[in-house]
Amino acid sequence: MSILVTGGAGYIGSHTCLELISAGYEIVVIDNLCNSKLESLKRVSELAKKDFKFYNGDLLDEKTVEKVFFENNIDAVIHFAGLKAVNESITIPLQYYHNNITGTLILCQIMQKYNVKNVIFSSSANVYGIPKNAPVTEESPLKPTNPYGRTKLIIEGILSDLYISDHNWSISLLRYFNPIGAHESGKIGEDPNTNPNNLMPYINQVAIGKREKVNVFGKDYNTHDGTGIRDYIHVVDLAKGHLKALERVLQTTGIDVFNLGTGVGYSVIDLIKSYENITSQKIPYIFTERRAGDIDRCYADVTKAKEILGWQATKNLSDMCYDSWNWQKNNHNGYTE
Ligand code: NAD
Numbered sequence: 001m002s003i004l005v006t007g008g009a010g011y012i013g014s015h016t017c018l019e020l021i022s023a024g025y026e027i028v029v030i031d032n033l034c035n036s037k038l039e040s041l042k043r044v045s046e047l048a049k050k051d052f053k054f055y056n057g058d059l060l061d062e063k064t065v066e067k068v069f070f071e072n073n074i075d076a077v078i079h080f081a082g083l084k085a086v087n088e089s090i091t092i093p094l095q096y097y098h099n100n101i102t103g104t105l106i107l108c109q110i111m112q113k114y115n116v117k118n119v120i121f122s123s124s125a126n127v128y129g130i131p132k133n134a135p136v137t138e139e140s141p142l143k144p145t146n147p148y149g150r151t152k153l154i155i156e157g158i159l160s161d162l163y164i165s166d167h168n169w170s171i172s173l174l175r176y177f178n179p180i181g182a183h184e185s186g187k188i189g190e191d192p193n194t195n196p197n198n199l200m201p202y203i204n205q206v207a208i209g210k211r212e213k214v215n216v217f218g219k220d221y222n223t224h225d226g227t228g229i230r231d232y233i234h235v236v237d238l239a240k241g242h243l244k245a246l247e248r249v250l251q252t253t254g255i256d257v258f259n260l261g262t263g264v265g266y267s268v269i270d271l272i273k274s275y276e277n278i279t280s281q282k283i284p285y286i287f288t289e290r291r292a293g294d295i296d297r298c299y300a301d302v303t304k305a306k307e308i309l310g311w312q313a314t315k316n317l318s319d320m321c322y323d324s325w326n327w328q329k330n331n332h333n334g335y336t337e
């Protein structure tokens, strides 16, 4: 069984590649390395003790995508490739729409041509925008508030239309909450190319002394300690969710959407304290203004993934903090020597 992983060199993609190989799947990866490094895939190979084919290519380049399908017998696609920074998407929306949406259109056209109709798509909790209630179910209103989230919602719509047009498609839309952590080996992890926007990579950089302190965005949210609550999920749990979705996609046809989170929310201060406890690293922080667009709380109702996919997260906040730190302390500069 051969699985094409788009964006496989990235943070979630690399962890999923490792789980796929460990479960016995053949994998083929395409990535243009615009937000990742080849080293991540070398390490996946080392950890898995197995080589796999890698195409250094862009989904916007139809010829390359076609070459991948021509040269390999692909059974299913796990589609991670995309740009993902919310703030950047507000600054350069057209690049986000073009890269994420056109890239997906080209991929789907070639899949159709080669009669490959099994796909898992990386969507995001961002599609819920500002949820009225938590936990957020898959039925909650979809109102993304930024171009990034809108690309995800548009792609969900494109894939739904594909299924409506041809019931041979089998599609799983996975809405991730807040992935953090790293593989327990400390060999692969999150390696942001630019200044980290997200909380955990920022904490990691404070822990290794690259930054002085964490700026905690807002202390007057309607939460137990005034800081924002999110559903952090260990990236290896998330990767395993893809294997469950893959089993389903390969066995059935249809389109389904699943929240992938733990179902439990933690505040910024909860996360910092848990990190300090488990790693014995001091994480200085100060309170600053709220970040525009942020919300009080967002965590998932994960009942559907549990009932239909038979998947649920197993790792707790301490595991996530420990593994994040383990990756960072072993790789001060990420994948760069
Ligand atoms: P990442 O940036 O680490 O990985 C994405 C990969 O896609 C990168 O390796 C990048 O080089 C590649 N890529 C981007 N555009 C491409 C193109 N046109 N052609 C080929 N390769 C391309 O991001 P990640 O955190 O691993 O996220 C993976 C997916 O999950 C993304 O679609 C992201 O939007 C989604 N997602 C991420 C999060 C998160 O917090 N990390 C949350 C929800 C959803």
Ligand code: WQD
Pocket (backbone or CB within 6 Å): 084, 086, 123, 124, 125, 126, 177, 178, 179, 197, 198, 199, 200, 202, 214, 215, 216, 217, 218, 227, 228, 229, 230, 268, 291, 294
């Ligand atoms: C978490 C909490 C911040 C940084 C984003 C995307 C979402 C998904 C996951 C892609 C919030 C606070 C953060 C800092 C802080 N990605 N914070 N200081 O915003 O929940 O979600 O990543 O799909 O779509 O929007 O994640 O890690 O940026 O923030 O206080 O330096 O940490 O205010 O409460 P977010 P985050």
